[in-house]
Amino acid sequence: MKKTLKIVKVGGKLIEDENKLQAFLSDFSELEGLKILVHGGGNMATEIASKLGYETKMIDGRRITDANSLKVIIMTYAGLINKRIVAKLQALDVNSLGLCGADGRSIISKKREVKEIDYGYVGDIEVVNSDFISSILEQGVVPVFSAISCTREGELLNTNGDSVAAEIAKALSEKYNTELYYCFEKKGVLANSMDENSVIKTLDKKMYQDLLDQKAITDGMLPKLLNCFGALENGVKKIFLGDARVITENANATEIVK
């Protein structure tokens, strides 16, 4: 029988606030069984870029990763945030290993093609090296991924953290029963974005389509949900979205079902 593997993505304000991060990691440390953590970078990269005098370029409200942004993203995501999380987990007696996609060729991507917009150094994931990742897991070590991937030619690329988590969950579904948890600042997917307590308990594809038609789904949630349905169709067993407590109390969150 396959073992269960939990893949937890944490992002946004949970990463930026030291106390919230500590509380989250403490919950994460108590999760039983095999687990992987994927983290975003919150606003730290933007703050450091601005201190270094690098302008953050936006086109149509979307961030462009130019050479300087990439440098800052590597420093903050794969450096500061990743290593601090690993050290905090060690302190919580969780033996962990910080990774970006270049490490062990764990996440190979392709630079996004330039169509209407040139997003710069941004990668779309092609292959997740599930053999390498499972070899780490089987040693009792918890992989902690920053959202950076690498091309076959050795180019580091900024990568959507939600996609990193979903692609890892999909790739590892062959070896494990994978469960995917998205932790962010909301209690789940909201039926009404103005009402924090309008959490949808169970969201299937039809309901998702209805919400899309009503324009009830906010911008940040769209790619997250697309990732979720893609993951469910590719072997991932369970998916939950919610705040930091989603990993310990699924009940207060949104479960995504087919």
Next chain:
Amino acid sequence: MKKTLKIVKVGGKLIEDENKLQAFLSDFSELEGLKILVHGGGNMATEIASKLGYETKMIDGRRITDANSLKVIIMTYAGLINKRIVAKLQALDVNSLGLCGADGRSIISKKREVKEIDYGYVGDIEVVNSDFISSILEQGVVPVFSAISCTREGELLNTNGDSVAAEIAKALSEKYNTELYYCFEKKGVLANSMDENSVIKTLDKKMYQDLLDQKAITDGMLPKLLNCFGALENGVKKIFLGDARVITENANATEIVK
């Protein structure tokens, strides 16, 4: 029979100059057998700290690692430099894995005690996790270490890169025939620090003592050589010091012998 493991430390100007780094990594990629790379950070941390408005504190000509310096060191050493080296090695078809001492509890240290000088967040190595490191090596993956260690309590600490390399070599001597290579901007240990070509071919402890008495050994070389003799006395088989070519042509370098 034990396999041979080469531990290569690269630092100083070899890290700062993109072309020199590329040439070095290309040589490193051609080294046969098991290998580990340890890198310093050159002046990049100082430059980034200054851009971020952090003052680099010095006491008696020695750098003090305060909280801001540590932050910058984690960003640049474990982030930017480490991940760029890993990505470049992947491009050279060397499957590598970037690590700091917190990752896999690979290098556990103790914060340096405050005596006359408080060096701040600086660690002295206590334990190298040779089981974890050899498990990576035996998968055909090359560990790439940044010079950062971690206490048992999960505190990241700035650590001397030469010591990191020496301690790894010592700890892995039980499992492998270890060879230690220090690559820097000189051709080796110089008999006369004003003459770049006065490289000493073979340096033993007695000669070292004579050079010390003559005050012929420069400041940066002192801890490096102390590390070398300590390593030889603790199982390391061969030690060479030289420029980037030391890993491919031992002949043009200094060999340290008992």
